[in-house]
Amino acid sequence: MPQSRSSSLSSSNPANAPQVRHLKALGDDTWKNKVEKVNAEFFHLTYGTIVAQLCEEYAGDYARVNGELFQIGYNLGVRLIEDFLARTALPRCDTFLKTSEVVSKCAFKIFLNLTPEVAHWNAARDSFDLVFGENPLAEHVELPPGASGQLWFSNVLCGVLRGALEMVQLDCDVEFVSDTLRGDMSTDIRVKLNKVLRDEIPAGED
Amino acid sequence: MPEYFAIVGPGDRPLYESELGRGAWTPEQRELNPFVLHSSLDVIEDLQWQLLPENSDTVSNTGGGEFGGAAQSGAAQGGGGGFLRSHRAKTETDNCYLGRVDHFYGLAVSAYTTYSGLKLLMVHGSGIVDDANCRSFYQEVHELYVKTLMNPFYSAGGSANGSGSGTIGPAPITSRAFDSRVKAIARRHLR
Amino acid sequence: MSQASVPGVANDGTGAVSQQRQYELEQEAMPKLNRTVFQMVLNEIIPMAYAVEVSKTVQKDETGEVAMGSLSLESTVPGDDNTAARRMRSSVMAVYNLAKLAEEDEDKYNSVLKRIESLGTSIGSKISDMLIFAKNPSISFKNMDLLSVMKFICRDVWKHVFGKQIDNLKTNHRGTFYLIDLDYAPIQDFTVEPSVLEEQLSEEDLQIYELKLVEPFLQFPVGIIKGVLHSLGHPLDKVVCLATYADKPKEKSKVGGFPKGINFHVQITNN
Numbered sequence A: 001m002p003q004s005r006s007s008s009l010s011s012s013n014p015a016n017a018p019q020v021r022h023l024k025a026l027g028d029d030t031w032k033n034k035v036e037k038v039n040a041e042f043f044h045l046t047y048g049t050i051v052a053q054l055c056e057e058y059a060g061d062y063a064r065v066n067g068e069l070f071q072i073g074y075n076l077g078v079r080l081i082e083d084f085l086a087r088t089a090l091p092r093c094d095t096f097l098k099t100s101e102v103v104s105k106c107a108f109k110i111f112l113n114l115t116p117e118v119a120h121w122n123a124a125r126d127s128f129d130l131v132f133g134e135n136p137l138a139e140h141v142e143l144p145p146g147a148s149g150q151l152w153f154s155n156v157l158c159g160v161l162r163g164a165l166e167m168v169q170l171d172c173d174v175e176f177v178s179d180t181l182r183g184d185m186s187t188d189i190r191v192k193l194n195k196v197l198r199d200e201i202p203a204g205e206d
Numbered sequence B: 001m002p003e004y005f006a007i008v009g010p011g012d013r014p015l016y017e018s019e020l021g022r023g024a025w026t027p028e029q030r031e032l033n034p035f036v037l038h039s040s041l042d043v044i045e046d047l048q049w050q051l052l053p054e055n056s057d058t059v060s061n062t063g064g065g066e067f068g069g070a071a072q073s074g075a076a077q078g079g080g081g082g083f084l085r086s087h088r089a090k091t092e093t094d095n096c097y098l099g100r101v102d103h104f105y106g107l108a109v110s111a112y113t114t115y116s117g118l119k120l121l122m123v124h125g126s127g128i129v130d131d132a133n134c135r136s137f138y139q140e141v142h143e144l145y146v147k148t149l150m151n152p153f154y155s156a157g158g159s160a161n162g163s164g165s166g167t168i169g170p171a172p173i174t175s176r177a178f179d180s181r182v183k184a185i186a187r188r189h190l191r
Numbered sequence C: 001m002s003q004a005s006v007p008g009v010a011n012d013g014t015g016a017v018s019q020q021r022q023y024e025l026e027q028e029a030m031p032k033l034n035r036t037v038f039q040m041v042l043n044e045i046i047p048m049a050y051a052v053e054v055s056k057t058v059q060k061d062e063t064g065e066v067a068m069g070s071l072s073l074e075s076t077v078p079g080d081d082n083t084a085a086r087r088m089r090s091s092v093m094a095v096y097n098l099a100k101l102a103e104e105d106e107d108k109y110n111s112v113l114k115r116i117e118s119l120g121t122s123i124g125s126k127i128s129d130m131l132i133f134a135k136n137p138s139i140s141f142k143n144m145d146l147l148s149v150m151k152f153i154c155r156d157v158w159k160h161v162f163g164k165q166i167d168n169l170k171t172n173h174r175g176t177f178y179l180i181d182l183d184y185a186p187i188q189d190f191t192v193e194p195s196v197l198e199e200q201l202s203e204e205d206l207q208i209y210e211l212k213l214v215e216p217f218l219q220f221p222v223g224i225i226k227g228v229l230h231s232l233g234h235p236l237d238k239v240v241c242l243a244t245y246a247d248k249p250k251e252k253s254k255v256g257g258f259p260k261g262i263n264f265h266v267q268i269t270n271n
Helices: A014-033 A040-057 A062-088 A096-112 A156-167 B027-048 B070-075 B131-149 B176-189 C014-029 C035-062 C081-086 C091-104 C106-133 C146-162 C203-231
Strands: A037-039 A117-119 A127-132 A170-178 A187-196 B002-008 B014-021 B097-104 B107-113 B119-124 C002-004 C032-034 C168-171 C176-181 C239-246 C261-268
Touching (some): A014 A062, A014 A096, A037 C035, A040 A062, A040 C032, A040 C035, A040 C106, A062 A096, A062 A156, A062 C035, A096 A117, A096 A127, A096 A156, A096 A187, A156 A170, B002 B027, B014 B176, B027 B107, B027 B119, B097 B131, B119 B131, B131 B176, B131 C106, C032 C035, C035 C091, C035 C106, C035 C203, C091 C106, C091 C203, C106 C146, C106 C203, C146 C168, C146 C176, C146 C203, C203 C261
Antiparallel strands (some): A117 A127, A127 A187, B097 B107, C002 C168, C168 C176, C176 C261, C239 C261
């Protein structure tokens, strides 16, 4: 199970290469053939307008804006996971490492047509970062002066991951640790596994 | 020669201005430039609503034959007539560039308008408007403006969150990135 | 009242066709993402607008100005950011609570609707510039008359934002338009879950209740329409736009879809 202490999971992880390739092919194929598409700029415009309106409503209380964006994401995540499982028919991940690859190669690919890099595993192997080059939702965005350093513009993504992973019994903390909008080199989301919610698996499943 | 460039929104609200091109304006001229531009706005307004001959008889519509003419344009803002289109326009989609619209003691004024009521204008110190370069310059700045719209923290107006009447147009463009990009475009197209 | 069809691509000559093809190729090359995600985010605007109302009321409540009233987000602990972020507020419950709010506090309900509409307006007033700049050769405003602007909304704006065109456009030639969308996309999957209701409703009452629940979702496209008109020279205070339910023709009602079409009544005054 996700505590991934298995010896086959070395850091370079060659044993998993075919599996990763398979996941990538699955993500690419689903994106290409089974998804109705829309111009990304309309999505970016819509999401950005939501963020801007929240900033205005909460008069620069960016902690609350971050919380609201997270909540929107959470609401999306708990439902997107159903869509995801229906499309991919993927079985339960047996390691957290596999979870990370599914998130990056399949989920992000199918929904946002992005493939963030999985990096920065900790020693306990229960925490990794999803690394994006640029902030994926913030093309053309210029933060207002007060927001820099406080607002996590794309915090909705953390909420989505938190909600979706929770629905597959993985209780995780998900948060941004860096953002190119703030002048960082890359945009990183940290996913940290707290525990596996075994008890909440409904009877009759698994 | 120097150029003075400005973007004016609906209701003649200035959104952006900068000095481009080579050389500097004399202090007197620098003060005069906004007035020169402003006086050209009326000329553009006239040009804008001038009906193009080939447009007058080709209102596309199926069913409801009485469309197009008086009944509709009466309801449109501005009243009687068509919406611009320079005689220099080559195609339907290249119709925003108006070319030289006005002159003032050796200065020339060129202009470009958009459907959303934005006016882009330039005072040319040389008194000469190079259409090819000018058109490219305006089109690229227009494209830059459309990208600016993608910035959610830039308001194109119409947001009526309780504050204000909600009828105000686009906000002034204060982004430094916008400014430096306009200057880069100018370096490429204006001499 | 005459009908104006919403035509697709005008194939008037080979030049126009290749220009159209060029445009389509450019559109295909643009970055894409999953429409499901886009639509879900659009729908999430409604619970968000409600949550902001609750949040503001709670804030005022703490300073002793306003009573909490009927607003609730189910066992939330305001103030503590971490708790707020983690609270298990379901967007579905927000929609039900919003319908309750409509009966109990009209001012607050209208404030939520206004918030939804203003988001639509902001987006609409930007989207027209983006679409026009994309140089779609079939976009033409000819004399900049209202009808061609309306056609632009019905065809281009609707197609890009909601994935389909408006089904029917009607006008009286005097500034009144009816835009009818028989299957307004974002609400197609909506149904009431009788299990969450406190009391048992008859089939008929259930449908009335369902329509009430969906009402706030229609404020977003209303905002879009007003925003587009605003950006093309028709100020917000000169435009009235109302969304009402329209009956579907029998042959059009799909199994499982939302039972009603939407009629957007747009009225534009001159001065």
